[in-house]
Amino acid sequence: MSATRRDLIRSALAGGAAAGLGLAIGDGTALAGPIAPLQGANTDGQVLLRLMEFEQLEIFAYEHVERTAVLSGEARATVSHFLAQEHTHAAVLSALLTKRGVAVPPPPSTVSEADAKLAALLVARRLDEAHHELTAMHLLIGIETVAETIYHLAIEKLTGPLPELAARILGCEAQHWTGLSSVLHDGNPVLAVPSEFAPFATNPS
Amino acid sequence: MNAAAGLSRRRLLGVSGAAGAAALAAGCGVLPAKVSTLQKIALTVDRPDVPILEGLLRLEYTLAYAYTASIPRLNGYGLQAARWFLRQELGHIGAVSTLLKSGGVKPNTSAGSPHLGNPGNASEVVALLHRLETEATRAYLEAVAKLSNGQLRAVASAILATEAQHVSILRRAQGLEPVPSALLTGNA
Numbered sequence: 201m202s203a204t205r206r207d208l209i210r211s212a213l214a215g216g217a218a219a220g221l222g223l224a225i226g227d228g229t230a231l232a233g234p235i236a237p238l239q240g241a242n243t244d245g246q247v248l249l250r251l252m253e254f255e256q257l258e259i260f261a262y263e264h265v266e267r268t269a270v271l272s273g274e275a276r277a278t279v280s281h282f283l284a285q286e287h288t289h290a291a292v293l294s295a296l297l298t299k300r301g302v303a304v305p306p307p308p309s310t311v312s313e314a315d316a317k318l319a320a321l322l323v324a325r326r327l328d329e330a331h332h333e334l335t336a337m338h339l340l341i342g343i344e345t346v347a348e349t350i351y352h353l354a355i356e357k358l359t360g361p362l363p364e365l366a367a368r369i370l371g372c373e374a375q376h377w378t379g380l381s382s383v384l385h386d387g388n389p390v391l392a393v394p395s396e397f398a399p400f401a402t403n404p405s
Numbered sequence: 406m407n408a409a410a411g412l413s414r415r416r417l418l419g420v421s422g423a424a425g426a427a428a429l430a431a432g433c434g435v436l437p438a439k440v441s442t443l444q445k446i447a448l449t450v451d452r453p454d455v456p457i458l459e460g461l462l463r464l465e466y467t468l469a470y471a472y473t474a475s476i477p478r479l480n481g482y483g484l485q486a487a488r489w490f491l492r493q494e495l496g497h498i499g500a501v502s503t504l505l506k507s508g509g510v511k512p513n514t515s516a517g518s519p520h521l522g523n524p525g526n527a528s529e530v531v532a533l534l535h536r537l538e539t540e541a542t543r544a545y546l547e548a549v550a551k552l553s554n555g556q557l558r559a560v561a562s563a564i565l566a567t568e569a570q571h572v573s574i575l576r577r578a579q580g581l582e583p584v585p586s587a588l589l590t591g592n593a
């Protein structure tokens with residue numbers, strides 16, 4: 201992995217290409233400008249709904265990689281472990297939505313639907329390309345980069361006890377980023393924690 | 406207390422690494438002192454936020470002190486991680502110090518003399534660093550719950566996420582599961 205997360209985020213927020221790794225403009229279907237995953241979400245319920253939609257996308261991606269990619273034992277164990285934790289995040293969010301009378305959105309049903317959502321979030325890699333460990337890990341790192349960004353933005357918007365909950369999930373997503381990088385680079389701390397702030401670029405607005 | 410408009414939060418986070426390097430000088434003597442490049446930030450720091458930020462700054466100094474003291478006693482993977490994480494803690498010191506300045510408060514510039522115990526070997530040093538980083542994540546979680554506005558919470562959470570990553574690497578160095586919980590707990 202040649203690019204750092206800082207490069208990734210900077211490229212994604214600038215709408216530029218980040219060669220070799222997660223975030224970049226994808227295939228002409230991506231947004232031309234910065235990602236704004238919480239744009240228009242102003243109430244706690246609306247923000248939680250966006251977070252839930254993203255968790256479902258993450259789960260779909262992890263499940264797809266677990267099912268279809270050729271992975272080493274370490275990578276497979278890591279993916280399975282993180283997938284279980286993403287399910288926990290979704291369960292927590294689902295309970296909060298239900299409590300507010302907000303219907304839980306349906307998860308992506310096809311690879312092409314999920315790939316379109318990834319493209320809209322400026323994740324360059326696609327599920328239908330993630331056949332091998334390297335591409336699969338890069339895809340998941342790109343998704344976890346977006347996860348960090350979304351939760352970071354949510355913490356700013358949410359009210360009451362919800363920012364702390366979102367921070368607990370953000371901490372876990374950031375650890376996933378580090379864990380996936382560690383699989384690729386034998387735990388190299390410089391590559392696994394590339395910036396003193398996660399995500400490096402904060403609010404695109 | 407409104408901060409003077411100037412640098413955006415993104416710029417704060419982007420350039421504070423350099424500022425942080427200067428900030429630690431008085432505390433640990435690690436790096437030569439220089440003037441912070443962060444004099445203005447576009448964030449609002451209200452009076453109730455000040456003691457919270459001061460507490461976080463003390464923790465950051467303690468972490469930087471601990472990493473500095475640990476480096477001579479580490480080798481290999483632990484040494485590589487400690488050197489890198491020290492640099493990042495300096496960045497955190499710079500960011501939190503700048504927030505305090507924006508609130509009209511002169512930030513503390515010393516780690517004091519934290520009691521870190523007497524780890525006997527490299528493994529115990531790593532365990533100590535793991536404990537301190539875990540305490541830091543707990544403190545940042547508490548801060549996120551208490552800070553008065555969303556922008557401050559967002560800055561605190563950006564540091565929190567990095568401390569959580571430090572915890573993961575230090576757990577890995579000890580042969581522990583790097584991501585033990587789906588919800589960061591602040592407990593070892």
